[in-house]
Structures are given as structure tokens and as C-alpha cells.
Amino acid sequence: MKLVIAIIQPHKLDAVMHALDEKEIYLKTVSTVLGCGRQKGISEVYRGVREVGNLIKKVRLEIAVNDNFLDQTVAAIRNAAQSGKIGDGKIFVLDLADCVRIRTGERGNEAIG
């Protein structure tokens, strides 16, 4: 199991959600975050909403998947979120040790999707 964490431009969220739906990837957590990339927020200001310091509003997606869904999940996010401009975001892939569906007590692969 893997945990995919993607930081994307807020205006790309609709496109990314649509791309994930098309791949039947429905389970996700979405939050608004503040971030800073390698330009330290400075040259990206004209594209984004600048907050305290050099932080810029981004959207964070968390999607836990079985291994056979990893590649299509990453590809769907990348294809939909890419504009080719600075600040498009990043996708992190982490090994996921376990998952528990609280209602039933199922674990691991059974619980994840």
C-alpha cells in the first residue's frame, strides 16, 4: 500500500478530481494548505494568493491506494495538474504500513478501498 500526497495549484483541483474519477479513484482527503517551493514564493506571487511570509495557497490531496493503483493515480494527478509553469506542485509517494476501517475493523488491502 502507498500513500500519495499531492500538493497542487488550487485552480487545478477540479481537473484533478475529474481525472481521478475517470480512473475510479474516489476515496481521498483534500485540504487547503500554505506552502513554499524552491522559488521561496517570490517569483510565483503573480500567479497565486500570497499569505504570511512567502507562503502561497495550495491544495493538498491525500490518497491511500493498493500498489496496483499507484501508477494510474500518480499519472492522473500529474496530467491534470500540470501547466508547465513554476508552482505546479509535487507528488510524494510514501510506503503505507496499514489501514483500518474503523466501522468494521478490516485492515490493509481490504480496508483501503
Ligand SMILES: Nc1ncnc2c1ncn2[C@@H]1O[C@H](COP(=O)(O)OP(=O)(O)OP(=O)(O)O)[C@@H](O)[C@H]1O
Ligand atoms: N521538498 C518539499 N517538501 C515539502 N513540500 C514541498 C516540497 N517541495 C514543494 N513542496 C510543496 O509543494 C508546493 C509547490 O511546490 P512547487 O511546485 O513550487 O515546487 P518547486 O520545487 O519549486 O518546483 P517548480 O520549480 O516547478 O516551482 C510548495 O508550495 C510546497 O507546499
Ligand SMILES: [Mg+2]
Ligand atoms: Mg516552485
